Structure formats: structure tokens, C-alpha cells
Amino acid sequence: MKVILDTDPGIDDALAFILLKAMPEISLQAITVTHGNTSVEKCTTNALKLVELLGMQDIPVAMGATEPLVRALSIAEETHGDTGLGHAILPEPKTQVIQENAANLIIDIVNANPGEITILCIGPVTNLALALLKEPTLRKKIKNVVSMAGTIHYPGNATPSSEYNVFCDPESFDILLRSGIDLTIIPLDVTYQCLFTKAHVARLDSAREDIRTFIDRSTAFYMEFHAEYQGIQGCAINDPLAAAILVKPDLVTFRDYYVDIELHGEFTTAKISADHFNATGKAPNAKVAMEVNIDAFMDFFIERVSTI
Ligand code: BDR
Numbered sequence: 001m002k003v004i005l006d007t008d009p010g011i012d013d014a015l016a017f018i019l020l021k022a023m024p025e026i027s028l029q030a031i032t033v034t035h036g037n038t039s040v041e042k043c044t045t046n047a048l049k050l051v052e053l054l055g056m057q058d059i060p061v062a063m064g065a066t067e068p069l070v071r072a073l074s075i076a077e078e079t080h081g082d083t084g085l086g087h088a089i090l091p092e093p094k095t096q097v098i099q100e101n102a103a104n105l106i107i108d109i110v111n112a113n114p115g116e117i118t119i120l121c122i123g124p125v126t127n128l129a130l131a132l133l134k135e136p137t138l139r140k141k142i143k144n145v146v147s148m149a150g151t152i153h154y155p156g157n158a159t160p161s162s163e164y165n166v167f168c169d170p171e172s173f174d175i176l177l178r179s180g181i182d183l184t185i186i187p188l189d190v191t192y193q194c195l196f197t198k199a200h201v202a203r204l205d206s207a208r209e210d211i212r213t214f215i216d217r218s219t220a221f222y223m224e225f226h227a228e229y230q231g232i233q234g235c236a237i238n239d240p241l242a243a244a245i246l247v248k249p250d251l252v253t254f255r256d257y258y259v260d261i262e263l264h265g266e267f268t269t270a271k272i273s274a275d276h277f278n279a280t281g282k283a284p285n286a287k288v289a290m291e292v293n294i295d296a297f298m299d300f301f302i303e304r305v306s307t308i
């Protein structure tokens, strides 16, 4: 399976990098970086550091959008720390980004592999929206998009009703929803069931030591955030769940929904809604993960990471 990873690393993004390294079923074509958890510059440095930690230097890393399509930039340093990787410290990267920007790289890779590319989006989808705006025919050539995004019934983590990735750039997510691309959404409804704790870290005893140390230190910060701001013990590892379903879709239960987004609400801007009873009469435009087998996912994550 040929995949482009579009990401804003980010602690849980970093866990998704690690899981992708442990999924030989996936042939990673490129890593495209966006603003999101921190600035695109810091996210790009983090992507390069992770690529080196994991020995993935053969995969091109492209820097992308510095800001959302329309709105002002938001970052989440209280969630992911000043660097974006919590308490983890990784060496400065020796490799560099490629010259091409993220949206252009997405266009080139999809054009060279029509019908074959899955785009895994685990940050705000600005890069993909820019690619679709620049080359509208691209939507017919992308195999599918899997996006960690939004919340249907679970409370928002950015505003009371909106999820962070969609909140950062709702107009880009709107473009994706209306693109007609085969779209899978992994919302907070499932990711916030998957709380990674110190007990899970302890189960990584046979993982490579530097990787275990990275996971321990980065998630320690993430756990502190969840405890202090959300009263949650453990941390929701949103992004690796979206990566995992690429090879193990039975970890979740999907429903086909017509999904829409509020762009101008007084309280609900960036809230996505799923038309459960088909009140609109509109055909589904997304497959949404609504239930998750938590233990199976945690086992999958720990087993795979232990193989690196
Ligand atoms: C999403 O927002 C970011 O903080 C995480 O990396 C994840 O992609 C969860 O709402």
C-alpha cells in the first residue's frame, strides 16, 4: 500500500511515525509537514529527527503550509511542549527537507501513481487542500484519504464542540469533505477511548531502547497535559490509531455518513456533524470510525513497536 503521511509532529504524530516504521505492509512515499501542533518549521525539524531515529532517511520530507487557508495560525504548545515532542530530546537532524513544497510533492506523487496513493492526514489538512485547489483533477487520482479529524459525539478538545485538527483549518477540511475523494475519518469518539498509560510503556520492555525512551519521555508530557487540562489519566494516542487502521481496519467499526462542517457558527465553528438518520437525504461522503477495540489496538501498537 503506497502512503503519503501528512503530519504535524506532535507527540502522537511521532508515535504514528514509529508505528508506520513497524508496518511493512506500507510503502511510505513521502512525509509532508504542516503547521498544527506547533509551527511548520518546528514540526519539520521534528519530522527530520524522527526519520533519523527510525532510519527512514530514504523517505523525502517536504515542508508545507505555514498557516491555515483562511484563519489565523493556532499552535498547541501546552499539549505537545515547546518543541512539539514533550520531554523527549532527540539529536538535531543531519538530513534536510527536499526543495519541493508539500502540496506540490503530493501532486507529483499522485500524478505519478494514479489510483494508488493513500494519504494519511494526522494534522490540519491544509497541504491536501492546497494540492486540490492547485490541481482539481487530483481528487480523481487519489485512492483514498484517512484523516484523524473531528468529533461526532465526544466533546471537542479544541473548543467545546470541535477537534483540534479541524479547528486549526476548517476551510481546508471543508474542501476535503466536498472533494468526492474516498474518505475515512478517525474522530475523537474512538481515539479518546485509547488512553496510553505508564502500564503500556512498561509493556515496551522488548522495544529498542532509544525508541522506548522516546515514547516514555514524550508521552510523559502528554499525560501531564491530559491530567492537568482534561482530568484524564493517560494520553489519547489519536494519530497512531489512524495509522493502524490502514493495515488493520477491523480495530474499529465504521459507519457510512454524510458528514458536514460548521464554518460560521457562534459556538460550533469547526464542529463536524454526521447525518445518522439521513435527515438531509444526502449520500454518505465519509466512512467514520465510531467504535474501537481498545485492547486490540494497544496490543497491536505494542507488538508492532517491539519489532523495530
Ligand atoms: C489531533 O490534534 C493534535 O493535537 C494531535 O496530534 C492529533 O492529530 C487530536 O485532536
Ligand code: CA
Pocket (backbone or CB within 6 Å): 007, 008, 009, 010, 012, 013, 036, 037, 122, 123, 239
Ligand atoms: Ca497530529
